[in-house]
Amino acid sequence: MNESEKRERRTVQLAVALLLFVALIYAMTFFKLPVWLPALQ
Amino acid sequence: MTEAIAAVKRDRPPAGIMRWLTTTNHKDLGILYMSFGFIMFFIGGAFIMAVRAELLFPGLQLLAPAMYNQLFTLHALIMVFGAIMPFATGLNNYLIPLMIGAPDMALPRVNNWGFWILPFAAVLLLTPFFLQFFGVGSGATGAGWVMHNTSLDLQSGAGMDFAIFTIHLLGISSLSGAINVVVTVLNMRAPGMTLMKMPLFVWAWLITAFMLILAMPVFSAAATMLLTDRHFGTHFFDAANGGDPILLQHLIWFFGHPEVYIVLLPAWGLIPQILAAFSRKPVYGYRAQVYALWAICFLSFLVWAHHMLTSGLPLAAEVYFMYATMAISIPTSVLVFCWLGTIWRGAMTFETPMLFALGFVAHFGMGALTGLILPDVAVNAQYHNSYVIVSHFHYTFFGGGIFGMMAAAYYWLPKFTGHMFDEKLGRLHFWLTTIFFNMTFIPQWFAGLDGMPRHTADYALRFAAMNFISSVGAFLLGLSQLLLVYIVVKCVRSGPKATGQVWEDAQGLEFTLPSPPPYHTFETPPVVK
Amino acid sequence: MELAGAAIHDEPATQERHPKLPCCGIRHETASLHEERPLIKRLQLWLGAVFFLFASDPARAKSIWDFQEPVTPVARDSMAASVDFLHIIMGIYVVVFAIFAYSIFKHRKSSGAQPGTFTGPGSRRQWVLTILPFLLLIYIDYIMMGIPAFHAIAKMEDTRTAAEMTIKVTASQWKWQYEYPEENIRFVSSIATSQDQIHGRAAKGEHYLQEVDHPLVLPTGKKVRILLTSTDVIHSWWVPSFGVKRDAVPGYLREAWVKIEKPGTYRGQCAQLCGDGHAFMPIVVEAVEEPQFREWVAQKKAAGTAVAAAAEKVWSREELMAKGGEIYNRICIACHQAGGEGVPGAFPALAGSKIVNGPFLDKEGRLIKDGHLDRVMNGKPGTAMQAFKNTFSDVEVAAIVTYERNSFGNHLGDMVQPSQVKALR
Numbered sequence: 001m002n003e004s005e006k007r008e009r010r011t012v013q014l015a016v017a018l019l020l021f022v023a024l025i026y027a028m029t030f031f032k033l034p035v036w037l038p039a040l041q
Numbered sequence: 042m043t044e045a046i047a048a049v050k051r052d053r054p055p056a057g058i059m060r061w062l063t064t065t066n067h068k069d070l071g072i073l074y075m076s077f078g079f080i081m082f083f084i085g086g087a088f089i090m091a092v093r094a095e096l097l098f099p100g101l102q103l104l105a106p107a108m109y110n111q112l113f114t115l116h117a118l119i120m121v122f123g124a125i126m127p128f129a130t131g132l133n134n135y136l137i138p139l140m141i142g143a144p145d146m147a148l149p150r151v152n153n154w155g156f157w158i159l160p161f162a163a164v165l166l167l168t169p170f171f172l173q174f175f176g177v178g179s180g181a182t183g184a185g186w187v188m189h190n191t192s193l194d195l196q197s198g199a200g201m202d203f204a205i206f207t208i209h210l211l212g213i214s215s216l217s218g219a220i221n222v223v224v225t226v227l228n229m230r231a232p233g234m235t236l237m238k239m240p241l242f243v244w245a246w247l248i249t250a251f252m253l254i255l256a257m258p259v260f261s262a263a264a265t266m267l268l269t270d271r272h273f274g275t276h277f278f279d280a281a282n283g284g285d286p287i288l289l290q291h292l293i294w295f296f297g298h299p300e301v302y303i304v305l306l307p308a309w310g311l312i313p314q315i316l317a318a319f320s321r322k323p324v325y326g327y328r329a330q331v332y333a334l335w336a337i338c339f340l341s342f343l344v345w346a347h348h349m350l351t352s353g354l355p356l357a358a359e360v361y362f363m364y365a366t367m368a369i370s371i372p373t374s375v376l377v378f379c380w381l382g383t384i385w386r387g388a389m390t391f392e393t394p395m396l397f398a399l400g401f402v403a404h405f406g407m408g409a410l411t412g413l414i415l416p417d418v419a420v421n422a423q424y425h426n427s428y429v430i431v432s433h434f435h436y437t438f439f440g441g442g443i444f445g446m447m448a449a450a451y452y453w454l455p456k457f458t459g460h461m462f463d464e465k466l467g468r469l470h471f472w473l474t475t476i477f478f479n480m481t482f483i484p485q486w487f488a489g490l491d492g493m494p495r496h497t498a499d500y501a502l503r504f505a506a507m508n509f510i511s512s513v514g515a516f517l518l519g520l521s522q523l524l525l526v527y528i529v530v531k532c533v534r535s536g537p538k539a540t541g542q543v544w545e546d547a548q549g550l551e552f553t554l555p556s557p558p559p560y561h562t563f564e565t566p567p568v569v570k
Numbered sequence: 571m572e573l574a575g576a577a578i579h580d581e582p583a584t585q586e587r588h589p590k591l592p593c594c595g596i597r598h599e600t601a602s603l604h605e606e607r608p609l610i611k612r613l614q615l616w617l618g619a620v621f622f623l624f625a626s627d628p629a630r631a632k633s634i635w636d637f638q639e640p641v642t643p644v645a646r647d648s649m650a651a652s653v654d655f656l657h658i659i660m661g662i663y664v665v666v667f668a669i670f671a672y673s674i675f676k677h678r679k680s681s682g683a684q685p686g687t688f689t690g691p692g693s694r695r696q697w698v699l700t701i702l703p704f705l706l707l708i709y710i711d712y713i714m715m716g717i718p719a720f721h722a723i724a725k726m727e728d729t730r731t732a733a734e735m736t737i738k739v740t741a742s743q744w745k746w747q748y749e750y751p752e753e754n755i756r757f758v759s760s761i762a763t764s765q766d767q768i769h770g771r772a773a774k775g776e777h778y779l780q781e782v783d784h785p786l787v788l789p790t791g792k793k794v795r796i797l798l799t800s801t802d803v804i805h806s807w808w809v810p811s812f813g814v815k816r817d818a819v820p821g822y823l824r825e826a827w828v829k830i831e832k833p834g835t836y837r838g839q840c841a842q843l844c845g846d847g848h849a850f851m852p853i854v855v856e857a858v859e860e861p862q863f864r865e866w867v868a869q870k871k872a873a874g875t876a877v878a879a880a881a882e883k884v885w886s887r888e889e890l891m892a893k894g895g896e897i898y899n900r901i902c903i904a905c906h907q908a909g910g911e912g913v914p915g916a917f918p919a920l921a922g923s924k925i926v927n928g929p930f931l932d933k934e935g936r937l938i939k940d941g942h943l944d945r946v947m948n949g950k951p952g953t954a955m956q957a958f959k960n961t962f963s964d965v966e967v968a969a970i971v972t973y974e975r976n977s978f979g980n981h982l983g984d985m986v987q988p989s990q991v992k993a994l995r
Contacts, residue, residue, distance in 0.1 A: 011147045011228050018220045022258045029262030029292065034277060037291045099778060100770045106846040107916060179916045185843050192803040192820055193845055196953055198916070280821030281951065286804055287819060320677070321685040329690070351806060351841075352817045353824035356727045360720060367711040374707055378700070381670060386686040388679040399674070403667065410659040417655070417715060419648045419722035422815045423637055426806060426841040490652075492638045492810035494841040497849035499768060501780045501837075 054560060062157070065149035066560065071135025072457065073156050075450075078128030079529070081163065082443075085119035086519050088112045093515040096508050101499055109498035110183030111170060111200070117186035118204070121304060122211050123163055125442045129307035130155075130218050132449055133246045135457065137222065139551035139558065140240045142231025142567045147224040148217075155217040162210035169200040185496065187293050187348075188267070191278035191286040195271055202271070205264045212261035219250035219257070226250075231550075233569035237331070240549055241324060244331050245310025248338045252299045252306070255342065260296035263289060287352055294345035302341045304438060305405075306334065308445025309376055312398050313383055314549070315452050319395035320387025321546040326379035333372035333379075340369050350421045359418045366416035373409050377402070392544070393467030397448035400475050404440025408433060411486075426496070429489030432482045439478060447474075447525075454529070455543045459557040460536030466528050473521035480514030638810040641832045641857070644726050645813030651722065655715060726813075729825040733795040737786070741798070741805035741818040741840070742956050744847030744904065748786045755870050758961045759784045760901060761850045765908065768850075780837040783900065785854040789863035790830045798824040802956055803845060809838035809853055817842055830857040845954060846916075847904050881964035881988040887972065890985055894973025897966055902974075905954060910978030917954070921978035930971070930986075937994055943986060946971055947994065959995055964988040 054060040054069065064070060092112050095104045104112065134152065138145055146152050170181035179198035188194050194201055226239070226247045236244075267289065269275040276282040278289045317324045324330070346354060347366045354362070380402050389395070411433045415421055424430060455461050488507035493500055500508060539556040550569075554562055632639065635653050640646040677683045691697045738749040745760035762781040766772035775781070788794055798807055798818040807826070808815040816826040830836075840851035858866065899908075905917035912919035920926050930943035937944045946967060949957035958967060965988045972985040 007228055011224050014224050014227065015148060015220055018223060018254060022216055022220075022254060025255060025258035026262045029259045030266065033259075033292060033295075034285070034288055037285075037288055099774060101768055102770065105913075106849060107913070110843070110846065110848075176914060183846075190804045190843060193843070196803070196845075280819070284821075286821065321679070323687065323689050325688070326690055351815045352804075353819065353822070356723065359723055359727070363719060363723070364712070364716060367716065370707060370711060371704060374704065377666070378703065381666070381673070382690075384670070384677065385673050386683070386688075387673075387677050388683040388685040389674065389677055390679045399670075402670065406663060406666065410663055413659055413711070414652065414655040414715070417651060417719040417722075419644065419719060419726050419813070420652045420655075422726070422813060423645075423648055423652065423810060425815060426808075426843075487634050490635065490637060492808075492838070494808065494839060496843040497839075499779060499849045502774060502776070502778050 063153070065145070065153050067134050067138050067145045067149070067152065068558065068560070070152050070156050071131045071133075074127050074131030074134055074159075076131075077156075077159055077163075078124050078126075078131060078446075081119050081123035081127065083522070083526075084167075085116050085124055086522060088116040088119065090516065090519050092116065093512040095498060096500070097512040098509070099500055099502055099505050104498065106498040107180065107183060110185075110496070111181045113496065114183050114185055115166070115170060115181055118166060118207075119163075120438070121186065121300070123159075123166075125304050125438070125446060126215065127159060128446050128450075129246075129249075129304075130215075132242075132307065132311070132446075132453070133218075133222055136453065136551060137225060137243055137246060138229070139554065139562060140243050140549055141226065141229065141234050142550050142563050142569060143225060143229035144561065144564050144566075146221050147229050148221045151217050152221055155214045155221070158210050158214040162207045162214065165203055165210065166207040169198075169203045187290075187297055189290055189293070191267070191270075191284075191289040192280065194267055194289075195279060202268070205268045208264040209261055212257050212264075215253050216257050219253035222246055222250040223254070231563065231566035231569055237328070238569060240310075241313050241327065241330055242307070242310035245306045245334055248334050249303050249306040252303050252338050252341065256296040256299040256303070259292055260300075263292035263296070266292075287349070290349050290352060291346065294348045295342070297348065298345040299338075299341040301434075301437070302337055304442045305445075306337075308401065308442055308449070309334065311449045311452075312401055312445055313380060315394050315398040315448050316380055316383045316402075318452075318544050318547045319392060319398070320384045320389050322383060322387040323548075324379075325382030325385070326375070329375055330379050333375040336372035337369060340365070340372070344369065347416050347421075350416075350418050351425045363416045363418050367413075370409070370413055377406060377409070390545075392451075393462070393464060393471060394448045394452035394544075396468060396471040397444050397451060400471060401441060401444040401448055404436055404444055404475075404478070408436030408438075408440055411436065423492075424489065426494055427489040428485045428493045428495055431495050432486035432489060435482050435485075439482075444474075447471075450529075452544070452547075453551075454532055455539035456551060456556050456558070458533050458536075459539055459555075460532050460534075461539050462528050462532035462536060466524060470521065470524045470528060473524065474518065477514050477518035477521060481511050481518050482514075484508070484510040484514070637813075640811060640813060641830050641834070641836065642812045642814075642828050643831075644722075644828075645811060647722050647725075648813045651715075651718060658710065658714075726826075729795045729827040732793055733827060734792045735789075736795045736797060737788075738797045738799075739807055739818065740801060740960075741807070741844075741851075742801040742961065743803065743845050743954050744840070744851040745901070745961070746786075746807070746851070746853060747961050748784075750867070753867050753871065755867065755874065757784050757870075759786060759854070761852055762900075763850075765899070765903060777837065779850065780839065780852045780854065782852055782854045785835070785856045787856045787858060787863060787866050788828070788830060789860045790833050790857050791860065793827055793829045796826045796828065798826065801960065802954075804842050805840045805844050805851070806842035807838075807853060808841035809836050809855060811836040811838075812855075815841055830855075833857050833859060850904065877963050877965065881992045884987060884989075885965070885968065885985075887976075887985050890969045890972040891976060893965065894969035894971075895977070897962075897970050898973055898977075902970065910974070910980075920974055921980065923980075926974050926980055927982060931990075942975065943967075943971055943991075943994070947991070959991075964991040964995075967991045 054064060054066065061069065061073060091104065092109060095102060095109055134146065166181065169178050172178050173180035179200065181200040182197055182204040184190060184193050184197055184201065226243060266275065266277040270277050270279055276284040278284045278286050280286050313324045313330060344362060344366045346358060346362045350359060350362070415424055415433065451462065451467055484507035488504045491503060493504040541555045542552055543556060550567060635656055637649045637652065640649045691700045736751060738751060740747040740749065745758055747756065747758045749756040759782045762783045763779050764772060767774050767778060798816055799822065800818040800820040802820060804820065805818045806815055807818055812828045814826045814828060816824050818824060834857055836855045836857065838853040840848060906912050906920050910920035925940065925945060926942050928941060930938055930941040932938050945955065947957065947959040949955045968986040968988040968991050974980065975982040975984060
C-alpha cells in the first residue's frame with residue numbers, strides 16, 4: 001500500500017468512527033438522559 | 042472512485058449553474074457557504090427591523106403578538122444557524138486546505154451535500170411564515186429559538202413541525218461539515234505542518250468541530266423527542282401526561298451553551314492572526330491560546346444549566362453551575378490577554394480588517410465581562426429573561442461573532458476575489474457599525490436593569506425612552522450594513538489588482554498563492570519548515 | 571474582605587448607600603453595609619460622567635445602574651451585589667482597554683514603532699505580570715463574588731425557615747390565580763389595561779400594561795412563602811422590587827419567598843415567553859400593614875360567601891349578559907377578538923361557530939362532550955383554550971356562556987344559570 005492509499009483508508013476509518021460516535025450520542029440522549037437529568041430537579 | 046478523482050483533477054469547472062450544483066471544490070463550496078450566510082444575514086436582519094419598529098413606541102402598532110413572536114424566533118434561528126455558522130463554515134472550507142497545504146477537504150462529495158442541504162432547510166423554515174400571508178396555516182414557530190417552553194411547542198401549529206425538520210437538516214449539514222473538518226485536519230496536512238504549527242484558525246475550527254460532534258446530536262435528539270411528543274404519543278416533555286417540561290430545557294441548553302462557543306470559536310481563531318498581521322508581529326501566546334480553546338471546549342459542556350437558574354433547580358445544582366460557569370472566565374481572559382500581547386509593541390496600521398478585529402476585542406470584552414456577573418444566582422434572578430440578557434448576548438454574538446466574521450471577510454476578500462476593496466468605504470462601514478451597534482444595545486442593558494422582560498411585543502411606559510433610542514440605533518445599524526453589500530459587490534466586480542501577499546505582513550500558506558488562487562492548489566503538498 | 575458580607579446581612583433601609591453623584595443628581599435610597607468605598611466612589615464619578623446622557627433622569631430618583639426600588643432583603647442584597655459588580659467590571663474594562671488604547675496610540679507604524687518579536691513572557695518579571703491578572707480574576711470570581719453569592723443563594727432558597735404564611739400562585743395563559751390556603755381565599759388576577767389603550771385608540775395610563783383587576787395583597791414585615799405552579803405552559807413570576815423571579819412549571823411546585831419591608835404597590839410581569847399574551851400578564855402586589863391585611867382578608871371572605879350565594883340565586887338574562895360582556899372584554903378577547911371573529915388559523919371564531927350555536931346539555935342534563943359549556947368549563951387539551959372552571963366562579967362561567975350565545979350575531983336566546991354550573995362541576 002502506498003502513502004496515499006493509507007491516507008485514504010485512515011480518512012474513511014476516522015469518518016466512520018465519528019459517525020458512529022454521533023449515532024451513540026443521539027441514542028443516549030433518547031434513552032439515558034431522560035433518566036439521568038431529572039436528578040437535577 | 043477514478044471518476045471522482047478525474048472530476049476533482051479536472052482543470053476547469055463546468056460552466057454556469059452546473060458548476061455550483063455539482064462542485065466538490067473546496068473553494069467553490071466555501072464561496073457558496075459564505076454567500077448563503079451573507080444573504081441570510083440580511084433576511085434575519087430584515088426580520089428584526091420589523092421587531093424594532095414595533096418596539097419603537099409603547100402600544101401595538103404594526104404587528105400582532107403572534108407575528109411578533111414568529112419574527113424574533115426566526116431572527117434568532119436565521120442569524121445563528123443561517124448566517125454566522127454557514128459563514129464560518131465557508132471560511133473553513135476555503136481556508137483550511139490552503140492553510141494546511143492540502144489539495145481539498147478530505148470528503149469533497151460530503152462537502153457538497155452539506156452545503157446543498159442548507160438552502161432547503163432555509164426554505165423549509167420560512168415556508169410557513171410566508172404561507173400565512175395567503176391564509177394557509179398559522180405561521181412559523183413563535184416559541185423562541187431555544188424552544189424553552191415545551192408545552193407551548195406542543196400547542197403550536199405546523200410551523201413548529203417545519204422548524205423541527207429544519208433542525209434535523211441543519212444538524213446533518215453541520216455534522217457532515219464537522220466530521221469533514223476533523224478528518225481533513227488530522228489526515229491531510231502537508232509534510233512538516235505539525236499540529237502545533239497550524240494557524241490558530243485551524244485549531245479553533247478543529248475544536249469547534251469536536252463541539253459540534255458532541256452537542257449537535259443532542260439537539261437533533263431533543264427535536265426528535267419533541268416531534269414524537271407532538272405526533273406519536275410519547276410523553277417526554279408533556280407535564281399533563283407525566284413528562285418533564287424542564288427536561289427539554291436541559292437538553293436544549295446542553296447543546297445551546299456549546300453552541301455559543303461554536304459560533305464564537307472560529308472568530309477567536311482568526312482574530313489573533315489578523316491582529317498579528319497588522320501589528321507585524323508573531324501571534325503572542327500561541328500555545329496558551331490552543332490550550333485555552335480546549336479548556337473552553339471542555340468547560341462548555343459542564344455549565345449548561347446557568348441558562349435556567351430561575352427554573353427552580355435544587356440548591357446544590359445552582360451552586361455547582363454558578364462556580365463552574367465562573368471557571369470559563371479564566372481561559373477566556375487568557376485569550377484576551379494574548380490578543381493584547383499580540384498588538385503590544387507592534388508596528389500597527391489600521392486597515393479595515395484590523396479595525397474590525399480591534400472592534401471585536403472591545404465589544405467581545407464587554408460581552409465577556411457582563412457575563413462575569415450573570416452566574417451569581419441571586420442576581421441572575423433579576424437579569425434572567427430581561428433585556429440585560431438580550432444586550433449581553435448581542436455583545437458576544439454581534440460584537441464578537443459578527444465583528445469577527447466581518448474582520449475575516451475584509452481580510453481575505455482580496456484573496457478570494459483578486460481585487461482590493463474600497464478601503465475608505467470599509468472604514469466608514471466599521472465606524473457606522475460600531476456607533477449604531479452600541480446605540481442599539483447599551484440602552485437595552487439599562488432597560489433590562491430597570492425590569493423590562495424580553496420577548497414582549499409591548500412594554501410599560503417606564504421603558505419607552507430606552508426602547509426608542511435602541512430602535513433608532515437598530516434601524517441605522519441595519520441601514521449601514523447595506524454599505525457592506527455595495528463594498529462586496531464592487532470588490533467582486535472590479536478594483537485594484539490584489540497581490541498574492543495582499544497585506545504587507547500577512548502570514549500563512551494561503552498568502553504564498555496568487556490572488557485569487559487557481560482552481561486547484563497544493564496538488565503537490567508544499568513542505569513546511 | 572470588604573465585599574464578602576455584601577449579600578448576607580439585611581440592614582434597615584435607612585443608611586445612604588452611595589454618595590450623591592454631582593453629575594446627575596442621583597440619590598441611592600437603599601441600604602449599605604459599608605459607608606466608605608473610595609475606589610467605587612471614584613469609578614462612579616467617572617462612569618456617571620460617561621453615561622451622563624443615560625443617567626440624567628432625576629425625576630425617578632434612581633440611578634441608571636439600579637434595579638427597581640428593592641423592598642425585600644433578597645432584592646436589596648441582589649441589587650447591592652449587581653451595582654458593585656457592574657462597577658467592578660467597568661473598572662476592569664477601563665483598565666484593560668486603557669492598556670489597549672495606549673498600545674494603539676503608541677505602537678503604530680506611522681510613528682516609527684519597530685515591531686517586537688516576542689511570543690510569550692520573557693523574564694521573571696513578565697511572568698509575574700502575566701500570572702497576576704489571573705490570580706486577581708480568580709479572587710474576584712470565587713472569593714469576592716463567589717462567597718457572598720453562596721450565602722445569598724442559600725438565603726434565597728430557604729423558603730421555609732420562619733415562614734409565617736403561604737400563598738399559592740397558579741399561572742395560566744395569561745393570568746395569575748392567587749390562593750391563600752389558610753384563609754380559603756382564591757381569586758384570579760388579569761390585566762386591567764383596555765384594548766383601546768394597547769391599540770392606541772385611547773391615551774395610555776400611568777401604569778399602562780402594569781395594572782390588574784384584582785391585585786395580590788400581602789402583609790408587610792411577614793415572611794411569605796410563595797408556591798408556584800402552572801396549568802398550561804411555563805410562566806415566570808417576576809416582581810423586580812422583590813428580587814423574585816421564579817418559573818411556574820406545569821406539573822411541578824416551585825418555591826420562593828418575600829418579606830416586604832415597606833407598604834406600597836409593586837409591579838411586575840411574566841418573564842417567560844408563554845405565547846401570544848406574554849406581554850399582557852402583569853403582576854401587581856399591594857403590600858399593606860398587618861391590620862389592614864386582616865381587614866382585607868375579612869372583606870374578601872365575605873365577598874366569597876356572597877359569590878357562593880350568588881350561584882344559588884336565579885339570574886336574569888340582562889344581568890348575565892352584562893357580566894358576561896365585561897368578562898369577555900377582559901379575558902376572552904385576547905384570542906377570540908372583539909367581534910368574536912377569532913384569528914384564522916390560530917384561534918377559532920365564536921361568531922357563527924357550530925359549537926357555540928349547538929346544544930350544551932343532553933336530555934339527562936349532563937354536559938355534551940365538546941359542547942359549548944363543556945369547552946368553557948373543561949377547555950380543549952393541547953390548545954390555549956383552558957379549563958375555565960378552575961379559575962371562574964359559577965356565575966362567571968354562566969355569564970360568559972350566556973353572553974357568547976347571544977352576541978356576535980349568535981341569537982340562541984337561551985341562557986345558563988349559575989346553579990346549573992355549580993351542579994355540573
